[in-house]
Amino acid sequence: MALGTGYDAQGCFLARALEVVGERWTLLILRDCFYGVRHFSDLLAHLDVSRGVLTDRLDTLVDAGVLERHPAGRSVEYLLTEAGEDLWPTVFSLSRWGERHLTADHPGRIFGHAVCGTDIEDSGLCPRCGTVPTVRELDVRPAPGRNARRREDPVAIALRTRHRMLDPLP
Amino acid sequence: MALGTGYDAQGCFLARALEVVGERWTLLILRDCFYGVRHFSDLLAHLDVSRGVLTDRLDTLVDAGVLERHPAGRSVEYLLTEAGEDLWPTVFSLSRWGERHLTADHPGRIFGHAVCGTDIEDSGLCPRCGTVPTVRELDVRPAPGRNARRREDPVAIALRTRHRMLDPLP
Numbered sequence: 001m002a003l004g005t006g007y008d009a010q011g012c013f014l015a016r017a018l019e020v021v022g023e024r025w026t027l028l029i030l031r032d033c034f035y036g037v038r039h040f041s042d043l044l045a046h047l048d049v050s051r052g053v054l055t056d057r058l059d060t061l062v063d064a065g066v067l068e069r070h071p072a073g074r075s076v077e078y079l080l081t082e083a084g085e086d087l088w089p090t091v092f093s094l095s096r097w098g099e100r101h102l103t104a105d106h107p108g109r110i111f112g113h114a115v116c117g118t119d120i121e122d123s124g125l126c127p128r129c130g131t132v133p134t135v136r137e138l139d140v141r142p143a144p145g146r147n148a149r150r151r152e153d154p155v156a157i158a159l160r161t162r163h164r165m166l167d168p169l170p
Numbered sequence: 171m172a173l174g175t176g177y178d179a180q181g182c183f184l185a186r187a188l189e190v191v192g193e194r195w196t197l198l199i200l201r202d203c204f205y206g207v208r209h210f211s212d213l214l215a216h217l218d219v220s221r222g223v224l225t226d227r228l229d230t231l232v233d234a235g236v237l238e239r240h241p242a243g244r245s246v247e248y249l250l251t252e253a254g255e256d257l258w259p260t261v262f263s264l265s266r267w268g269e270r271h272l273t274a275d276h277p278g279r280i281f282g283h284a285v286c287g288t289d290i291e292d293s294g295l296c297p298r299c300g301t302v303p304t305v306r307e308l309d310v311r312p313a314p315g316r317n318a319r320r321r322e323d324p325v326a327i328a329l330r331t332r333h334r335m336l337d338p339l340p
């Protein structure tokens with residue numbers, strides 16, 4: 001895996017998982033995939049990552065079975081596999097943690113259970129249904145507040161209104 | 171924060187959170203803190219990390235309000251703050267993901283809801299109580315299976331039997 005040695009002597013699945021998703025930018029790339037971003041050029045425009053790093057991370061994620069490349073006309077789409085979708089609780093919980101405990105000059109995002117219209121709790125639980133919805137069952141909208149880090153790329157613009165997670169973006 | 175620039179233009183709390191916990195080794199250090207490891211020397215013996223990196227990561231976590239230093243005799247203990255304990259869902263979900271989707275030559279761990287004795291689900295839900303227990307309510311034990319990465323440091327030995335999370339270790 002990408003990180004090579006270092007965690008090898010840790011007999012722990014957290015260490016194994018970090019060998020796949022622990023590199024810089026990887027979880028932010030996956031965040032965009034969960035929003036529904038599928039094309040290299042859109043990832044590049046929405047993330048402040050170099051072309052080389054993005055290529056390397058996507059290769060690692062494809063090799064690990066987290067993303068799959070699908071032909072799309074003259075281009076290629078990157079789609080989350082089932083294993084990839086299962087990383088949602090990690091991305092969600094870390095985002096929630098940041099929103100709860102860190103300060104920033106931008107608003108957070110609110111996730112709702114699409115089938116019942118109820119916002120989910122920080123634990124991931126839908127308080128109305130008593131279940132923990134998968135990412136396929138969620139929509140996302142920005143929380144109110146001024147965004148000092150407002151961006152004008154197509155993905156950022158599309159995410160200013162309510163969006164069903166995983167639906168193609170932008 | 172430790173990672174400095176790079177994620178700065180990402181108006182996203184996942185990026186903010188990764189500025190605190192996204193560096194190599196940080197989540198593995200926190201894993202040990204959740205088990206109840208409190209001393210620098212025990213972290214150093216249980217993790218394959220250099221003294222310098224461990225010092226740097228602990229400083230970052232203390233500065234960010236995730237860990238607190240407490241005097242303990244002639245030594246110092248590192249204890250999770252409330253914000254630190256809230257990182258448990260991230261550590262848990264990523265460990266679960268590794269156990270579910272990656273292969274390794276070591277067993278995983280099983281987490282149980284201490285008050286009712288029921289093992290929690292991958293989503294974190296206790297199926298008997300219908301709640302998502304906090305780390306304070308969990309115990310941990312090794313899953314069965316041969317461990318090709320068996321270690322003989324005091325923390326590893328103590329974790330071979332059922333242990334209440336956060337209780338001092340070793």
